[in-house]
Amino acid sequence: MLLSSKMKEIIAYLKDLSLHNNREWFVANKQRYVEAQARFNVIVDKVIMGISQFDPSVANLTAKDCTYRIYRDVRFSKDKSPYKTHMGAYICPGGKKSGFSGYYFHVGIGGEGYPAAHMLAAGDYICDSKVLKILREDICYGDGDFDSILKNKVAPEFWLDESSALKKVPAGFPADSPYAQYLKLRVFCLCYEPDTDFMTAPDMPERTAELFKTTYPFLQYINRAIEYVKSEQ
Secondary structure, three states: OOHHHHHHHHHHHHHHHOOOHHHHHHHOOOHHHHHHHHHHHHHHHHHHHHHHOOOOOHHHOOOHHHHHOOOOOOOOOOOOOOOOOEEEEOOOOOOOOOOOOEEEEEEEOOEOEEEOOEEEEEEOOOHHHHHHHHHHHHOOOOOHHHHHHHHHHOOOOOEOOOOOOOOOOOOOOOOOOOHHHHOOOOOEEEEOOOOHHHHHOOOOHHHHHHHHHHHHHHHHHHHHHHHHHHHOO
């Protein structure tokens, strides 16, 4: 099956799952899920291969190290639907549980708190307070290195997620800093919301890897701070 057909089959399954998000339907259609997950894993492995050409730290990973279970954690959610309606992968040094920043992409149908059906992202959504402090120090006193990365390296398709930014520059940093916008960040993440034509294109893994290549300096910047904190523990 061609890669574009694989992705279309995945999306078709996720659409049907969203219409019948209950255990009875899921169990009755378990084989469709198994096939959809296997197809997605093939795509993930191709994306990993592409990324490893410029970021060798992920070269030893497989889809199993990067993908997530389809079962939702509904303990603290008003939405008690038991299954996710997207399939995602987080590709970072050491795998998805390592604590390092990485490359994320998912295919889906929208909803579940996500702004779009499909997403490419690079960075970290759960920054440790110690990591945040180091990043802010690096940005504030780094002679514009971080600003230059964002403006000169990252592909224009990506935007910086400032949705959870602080209203004021945190204590201990100059409020009039030329990089105040970045000092207010609580997460360091770049996002892109591709359309379905992008996600179902035959060369989707290659195009995805090329876009992620432009975020590599951004991730190196963040992972340097994470590595430092880990070495101090």
